[in-house]
Amino acid sequence: MDSVSAIMAAVRAQRGRIEALFTGLAQCGRTQPGFTRPSYSPEETEAHAVVARCASDLGLANGRDAAANTAMTLPGRDRTLPPILIGSHLDTVAQGGNFDGAAGVVAGLAAVAAIRALGLEPERDITVMGIRAEESVWFQVSYIGSRAALGALPDGALDAARIDTGLSLAAHIAWEGGDPDALRRGPPALDAAAIHAFLEVHIEQAPSLEEAGIPVGLCTGIPGNVRYPDVRIAGRYDHVGTPRRFRRDAAMAGAEIALALDRVWAEREAAGCPMAVTFGRFHTDAAAHGLTTVAGEFRFSLDMRAYAAGVLA
Ligand SMILES: [Zn+2]
Incomplete structure (x- = not known):
């Protein structure tokens, strides 16, 4: 078997694990219709626990930063090299989809599981990230989890009130296991210059791919x-x-x-x-x-x- 076929077979062999992951995520914040996992809510935290359990089963090292992002790492041969990050967010808008964001985290775990199954050791660390609070609707601030990890939250963001509870982002972060004081103090968990590459699989929010009859597209820009x-x-x-x-x-x-x-x-x-x-x-x-x-x-x-x-x- 050539290497491309072997990789495809190893990815396909993850089907059961992936179905179980989506089923597990579907228990988090089920509403009628859709799914509601607000940023820094118990439902979002439960989704993080679902992916972290899968990572533990795969033998990955689980970490959590001050913003309560989940980092699941397959160690590479040279641990001093900047890592590859793969991931997306696990929160949703109100009555959103189970796959938006979550698909990117699940895809990262599937890739790492396939690498493991092939007996490969990557050159550098590969970290799958479950990122908090991407949806801007809840705090009127976008990309909270990733910006917090990079130390790039806008001034005053930690005091922003969630639209449904009226309570501050700092309070919600603390309740869901993060450390808002550490975010205020720094240093940030991630240094953008020390990341080799960031890869994110995301559901397309339009029917363009379906219209074109192709399963996946590569983004060449973000507007x-x-x-x-x-x-x-x-x-x-x-x-x-x-x-x-x-x-x-x-x-x-x-x-x-x-x-x-x-x-x-x-x-x-x-x-x-x-x-x-x-x-x-x-x-x-x-x-x-x-x-x-x-x-x-x-x-x-x-x-x-x-x-x-x-x-x-
Ligand atoms: Zn999304």
């Missing part, structure tokens, strides 16, 4: 974004009888901006330059609007994302 959470257009309230030339209609102005940006998007995409424009909120003032009222005010949120800084600008 940056510009966000305006609350844009207000000021016009003038008037009665429906007001002729067009006298109007300062804020709703029409909102529509004009939306359609103009949609045209920019279509043009860029046609030129082979992916970007996205999203109006998450788009509305007149519910307290003042009505069937016979020209809108004097219009509000929207705007998220624009693209891969090139020039396109964003």
Whole structure:
């Protein structure tokens, strides 16, 4: 058997272990519909325990940093070399999917299990990471677990309140086994310069791969974004009888901006330059609007994302 076939066979042989992992994760934060494992919740912690048990079965060394991220390490031949990290997050949005994030942690464990089964010793450490709190919805801060590990949390993040409990990130971290004081003090658990490579398998959040009929894609970039959470257009309230030339209609102005940006998007995409424009909120003032009222005010949120800084600008 050639080496590619041997590797494929060793990965396929992990099927039972992987199914058991997903079944175990499906016990954590089951809701109707979907799964709810809030950032720094007992449900998220239970998911970390599920993957850590699998790692122990594989003989990996289990570690946990001050942010309560789980690190599961297959030691390499030369332990002084910067490690390869593989992993993703185990929290979910409310009523999210069991595979989002978790698939990346499970994929890392499957890869390491296959390496073990093949009797290979990697050149350097391979660490599978279960990362905390990637979803920004809970604390309104994104990538908390990885940024905390790298010492890159934004100022004040540890005092941010979780949207459902109203309690601070620091308190939630402490309850789930982390050490917020150590995060404040430093030094960080990870040094970006001392990581050989970071690999993450993630479920695609769109049907592009399915449309293309291919099982997996390689990301060549991550878009940056510009966000305006609350844009207000000021016009003038008037009665429906007001002729067009006298109007300062804020709703029409909102529509004009939306359609103009949609045209920019279509043009860029046609030129082979992916970007996205999203109006998450788009509305007149519910307290003042009505069937016979020209809108004097219009509000929207705007998220624009693209891969090139020039396109964003
Ligand atoms: Zn995700």
